[in-house]
Amino acid sequence: MRLEASTAPAAVVSDSAPTRFRDPQIEMAHGAGGKASRKLVEGLFAPLLFGAAPGPLGDAAHVDLNGTTVAITTDSFVVKPLSFPGGSIGELAVNGTVNDLAVSGAKAEALVVSYVLEAGLPTPILEAEVRAMAKAARDAGVRIPAGDTKVVEHGKADQMYITTTGIGRLLRGVNVDPRSVRVGDRILLSGPIGDHGITILLARGELDLEADLRSDTRSVLPLVETLIHAAGPGIRWMRDPTRGGAATSLNELARDCGLGMVLFEDQIPVRDTVRGACELLGLDPLHIANEGQFLAVVSPEYADVAINALCLAPGGSEAQVIGEVREQPAGAVLVTTLYGGSRIVDMLVGDPLPRIC
Amino acid sequence: MCLAIPGRIVEIASENQDSALVDVVGVRRRIDLGLLHDDKPAPGDWVLIHVGFAMSKISEQDAADQMSTLRMLGEIDGAMQEVQGYGLEDVN
Amino acid sequence: MRFVDEFREPELISKTAEEIRRLAGTQRHYRMMEVCGGHTHAIYRFGLKDILPENIELIHGPGCPVCVLPMGRIDDGLAIAQQPDVIFAAFGDMMRVPGTQGSPLEHKARGMDVRIVYSPSDALKLARLNPEKHVMFFAIGFETTAPSTALTMMRAKAEGIRNFSVFCNHVTIIPAIRAILDSPDMRLDAFIGPGHVSTVIGCRPYEWIAQNESKPIVVSGFEPLDMLQSIVMLLRQLRAGEAKVENQYKRVVPWEGNRAALKAMAEVFQLRPYFEWRGLGFISQSALRINDKYAEFDAEQRFEVPGIRVTDPKAAQCGEVLKGVLKPHQCKLFGRECTPEHPVGALMVSSEGSCAAYHNYEHRKAAMVSLGSIA
Numbered sequence: 001m002r003l004e005a006s007t008a009p010a011a012v013v014s015d016s017a018p019t020r021f022r023d024p025q026i027e028m029a030h031g032a033g034g035k036a037s038r039k040l041v042e043g044l045f046a047p048l049l050f051g052a053a054p055g056p057l058g059d060a061a062h063v064d065l066n067g068t069t070v071a072i073t074t075d076s077f078v079v080k081p082l083s084f085p086g087g088s089i090g091e092l093a094v095n096g097t098v099n100d101l102a103v104s105g106a107k108a109e110a111l112v113v114s115y116v117l118e119a120g121l122p123t124p125i126l127e128a129e130v131r132a133m134a135k136a137a138r139d140a141g142v143r144i145p146a147g148d149t150k151v152v153e154h155g156k157a158d159q160m161y162i163t164t165t166g167i168g169r170l171l172r173g174v175n176v177d178p179r180s181v182r183v184g185d186r187i188l189l190s191g192p193i194g195d196h197g198i199t200i201l202l203a204r205g206e207l208d209l210e211a212d213l214r215s216d217t218r219s220v221l222p223l224v225e226t227l228i229h230a231a232g233p234g235i236r237w238m239r240d241p242t243r244g245g246a247a248t249s250l251n252e253l254a255r256d257c258g259l260g261m262v263l264f265e266d267q268i269p270v271r272d273t274v275r276g277a278c279e280l281l282g283l284d285p286l287h288i289a290n291e292g293q294f295l296a297v298v299s300p301e302y303a304d305v306a307i308n309a310l311c312l313a314p315g316g317s318e319a320q321v322i323g324e325v326r327e328q329p330a331g332a333v334l335v336t337t338l339y340g341g342s343r344i345v346d347m348l349v350g351d352p353l354p355r356i357c
Numbered sequence: 358m359c360l361a362i363p364g365r366i367v368e369i370a371s372e373n374q375d376s377a378l379v380d381v382v383g384v385r386r387r388i389d390l391g392l393l394h395d396d397k398p399a400p401g402d403w404v405l406i407h408v409g410f411a412m413s414k415i416s417e418q419d420a421a422d423q424m425s426t427l428r429m430l431g432e433i434d435g436a437m438q439e440v441q442g443y444g445l446e447d448v449n
Numbered sequence: 450m451r452f453v454d455e456f457r458e459p460e461l462i463s464k465t466a467e468e469i470r471r472l473a474g475t476q477r478h479y480r481m482m483e484v485c486g487g488h489t490h491a492i493y494r495f496g497l498k499d500i501l502p503e504n505i506e507l508i509h510g511p512g513c514p515v516c517v518l519p520m521g522r523i524d525d526g527l528a529i530a531q532q533p534d535v536i537f538a539a540f541g542d543m544m545r546v547p548g549t550q551g552s553p554l555e556h557k558a559r560g561m562d563v564r565i566v567y568s569p570s571d572a573l574k575l576a577r578l579n580p581e582k583h584v585m586f587f588a589i590g591f592e593t594t595a596p597s598t599a600l601t602m603m604r605a606k607a608e609g610i611r612n613f614s615v616f617c618n619h620v621t622i623i624p625a626i627r628a629i630l631d632s633p634d635m636r637l638d639a640f641i642g643p644g645h646v647s648t649v650i651g652c653r654p655y656e657w658i659a660q661n662e663s664k665p666i667v668v669s670g671f672e673p674l675d676m677l678q679s680i681v682m683l684l685r686q687l688r689a690g691e692a693k694v695e696n697q698y699k700r701v702v703p704w705e706g707n708r709a710a711l712k713a714m715a716e717v718f719q720l721r722p723y724f725e726w727r728g729l730g731f732i733s734q735s736a737l738r739i740n741d742k743y744a745e746f747d748a749e750q751r752f753e754v755p756g757i758r759v760t761d762p763k764a765a766q767c768g769e770v771l772k773g774v775l776k777p778h779q780c781k782l783f784g785r786e787c788t789p790e791h792p793v794g795a796l797m798v799s800s801e802g803s804c805a806a807y808h809n810y811e812h813r814k815a816a817m818v819s820l821g822s823i824a
Contacts, residue, residue: 027558035790207567208409208574211384266459276382276450280406281567282360282541282800338459339466341496341673344810349790350554353541354567356360356408356594357486357515357801359487359512359593359645359671359801363452382450389570391600394709403452405648405701408540408590409568410597413648413707415452419700427461427674430468430681 017047029350031078033243033289036349038252056178056256059239060104062170071106073097074165082129082159084203086195086214089162090132092291095217096242097166098140102221103238103294105176105228106168111137113147113164118157125159133162140219142166171225173232178256180236186303187261187323188296190223190316191216193246194274197288197352202277207354209280211273216292223316227296230309234302240294244347247286249295250333251347261333263323263345268335281354286335286345288352297325361407363415364388366400379406452700456672457495465677466500472684479505480636481683482773484626485591485643486513486801487671493810495673505680508773509806511625512643514589515542515799516771517726518618520759523548526587526616527556529752536562536579538572539587546798549759553587569601569615576605576613583612585748588619593645595619595737596710599717602739602746616748617739620724622646623654624735628726630662634774639683641676642668644698649714651706655694663692670698717743727761727795728768767794770803777807784808 021043029036041057060073077093098108113133117126137144195216202209220240228235237257241249246268250261263286270278270285278285298306303321310319329344336342364379364386375391377398389410390398396414398404404411473479483489489509492498498507511517527548530537537553544554544565557563562582566572572586588598598615605613622643629635642655647668655666665686669679679697686692696702717739724736739747748754761767764782769775777783777796787793789805796802800809 025558027555029554206565206571207386208571209384209386209567213383272450273383276384279450279453280362280381280384280386337496339462339500339673341462341499343493343496346809349545353544354565355542355800356540356567356590357490357513357542357799359485359490359643361593361645361648361671363450365451389568389597389600391604392596392707392710392713395707405645407645408594408597409570410600412593412645412710413701413703416700420452420455423674423678423700424455424461427465427678430464 019044019047027350032348032351033248034348034350037244038347058104058176059100060106062104069170071101071104071168071170072165073100073104074163075100076161076163078158078161079200080158081203082125084199084215086199087217087291088129088132089160090129091136091217093162093164094133094136094140094142095219095291097164098142098219098221099240099291099294101166101168102219102224103176103240105174105238106170107221107225108140108142108166108168110143110145111164111166113144113162115147115149116157116161116163117149117151118154118159119151120154121159129160129162136219140221171228174228174235176235176238178237178253181253181257181259181297181325182236182299183259183325183327184300185236185297185325186300186321187250187263187325188298188303188307188310189246189269189320189322190220190293190295190310191318192269192271192274193241193290193293194270194278194285194288196291197245198274198277200289207281209277211277213271213273213277216290218292218315220292220294223310223313224294226309226313226316227306231298231302231306234299234306235296236299237297238294241290243289245285245287245289246295247284247333247345248347251345253297254331254333258330260326260329260331261323262326263333263335265335265337267320268322269318269320282356283352283354284345287348361405361412363403364406366398366402366404368400377411379404379411381406453672456670456674458674462500462673462677465674465681469505469677469680469684470502472681472688473502473505475504477504479638479684479687480508481505481639481641481680482508482510482629482637483641483669483676484510484512484622485646486516486799487645488641488643488669488676489513489803489806490801491671491673491676493806497673497676498811501680508637509803510629510773511726511729511771512591512622512646513796513799513801514591514594514618514620515546516767516795516802517620517625517728518546518589518795519725519727520548520761520795521757522618524550524759525754525756526585526748527553527561528755529585529616529748530556530561530563532583532752534582536564536575536582536584537587538564538566538575538584540567540589541565542799543587543589546795547792569598570604573601573605573610573613576610580612583614586613586615588615588617590619591622591643591646592649592714595718596649596707596713599713602717602743603713605746606743611745614746614748614751615739617718617737619718619737620726621720621735621737622650624732625726625729626658628729628732629772630658630664632772632774635772637664637773638687639664640666641679641683642666642694644668644670644675644702647696647698647702647706649707649710652694652696652702652704653706659692659694665692665695667695667697668702670701725758728771730768761794765794767796770796777804780804
């Protein structure tokens, strides 16, 4: 769960704080990043851990340490299979946390890592992942100075679970806050969506589909820095759309700012193969996880320079303006077509499931 | 019951004539041709795929005909309106 | 995507919508039912209601095989899977449908071996790969899907596979349409016919709708241009006072249907004397069961099934919504006790169920329209 209270000061929470989470047991849906996850965070974790009024939940928390503000975030990586075209759990573990810090307006300085390993895990697999993490950390310019390991019984950890906690300095020139979003702001997307989630789905082998597709896992920090440099004062909000997809991130923003996110379907970048897989399985690319993209809401005055800068930067050539903020539908996301049709895109309850009907 | 997608037959398995590899914009899957015994498709043909089975061959001719009909919609309308303007007949 | 993108061309869609507005005029109110859940989904996905004139009302029909499945049948399927060493395999559509003790996914969270499959042949493959387990495939769907289930069982028999069975919930479309037309509060002008079911059964089975009930029916494809063209064809018939069966989906639907598919169905299935449809009650000769020749693959014969009838809460008005008599938001439970997260009736669970579709797509747009600001 990477939604954390975005404002200091540290809250002292009493033991008797009321909770609003009523589900009798935890289901897979609670970890899928959609509505069920949000209910768990807002209903159980937030009241007990974050205090009375934590404000909108962001990707990272900004904590004041004697006058210096640092950004801190944590994320767990639970993926099957461990290794897939385009990457593996080790890279996800580094890039995911670097990205959470980046979209909160911070540059990751150091990560600490915690491994939960399943007894019986072959050492070469572990070594491969640790190498992948080391390389990803070097590529992202981040140190990994400390870590922890626990081993659990065979059958209890799907080979390995990795948690990384990242700490970073705030980047100058940007202030990310959903409450600053205004009608007329533009919604930008750094590149094609759906690559990671569909790659994983195919790599699991249950659906017997093959495609030439790779996970998009990468650090988005360079692109975020490019964006800040070109359009810093105009940036209202950023997020990396991981589990739950772009639809979930934009729905969260819509709820947090009370405005409507209107997307133009023909402008949303999706690779043909991802589109084909989604059509075949009855999935919507907007609900599929990404590990190397980010969304940004930018004021209209800065939108053009922002998108131009992204398109010219390495890895940003497929960036697009995909929509704009309007008053309606308040608190929701609407996708429109060139011929005048439109549909609301909500957060899913749990993971997207293939359908045949 | 209704999600069915057009795909192109890439190759028919040599050891099993009922099994074919089909391509949907770069996504590939083995599908079963057992329901098309009476009208076996060949590589390059397009079929409608539902739950991993080919349901029907897609007729490119019929698809093209449909597109022409649709494109003519506005034209017939335009022509009709002109004729109506002459007051010659009630075309509705 | 070929054979898809051409039928989503924005300019042509606008042009066809214009023709619909011209034909529909302003004097008459047209009520058209799309029978198939896939069409319901397409209407919402492509936002077709936004471009149709106000006097064309699309009524959602009962063609959602997940929606019409009584809860008791889900319980039965899950009961079989509770047995040791049984793998429960089903399409993704079934995974969140609630039984009285929870959905298949919830059972999976509690330790049941539940697998999502894309094809019945994938379920058979699971059986081959897991010889020490039994794979039970929970089969749903109309005539579009039944032939694939049938062929899979034929393959299993030919291979001598012993650890595979099918829990058969296939239903047939014609009795459902008949039930709609027999319903006293029903007022429909025309039907948008189920395109993919028709690839199997052809267009002849609908002739009685035109001849005996005097309602036009156009067998339609699923892309926006397909559905809009079908509406054009229906309007032309209605304006001319005609009632006939037409095939809009010619590129894929043969008038005579698919003989090989019908043969496979006849080889493996026979009609149940009656079957309960959630919301519609018992309908005779409306569902398929596995015949004696394939009894070894019939999960209901190989396992003990509780067979307990579970009725929907009285307050749930699934039946009336299914028949198009009520709009989803007119059901007392809609949006309150019954939401996609906590569905009471199955129309809220399946993404093509009228209530889920309405809740997810229409609900908020209705709020926008009333504020005078649709996108």
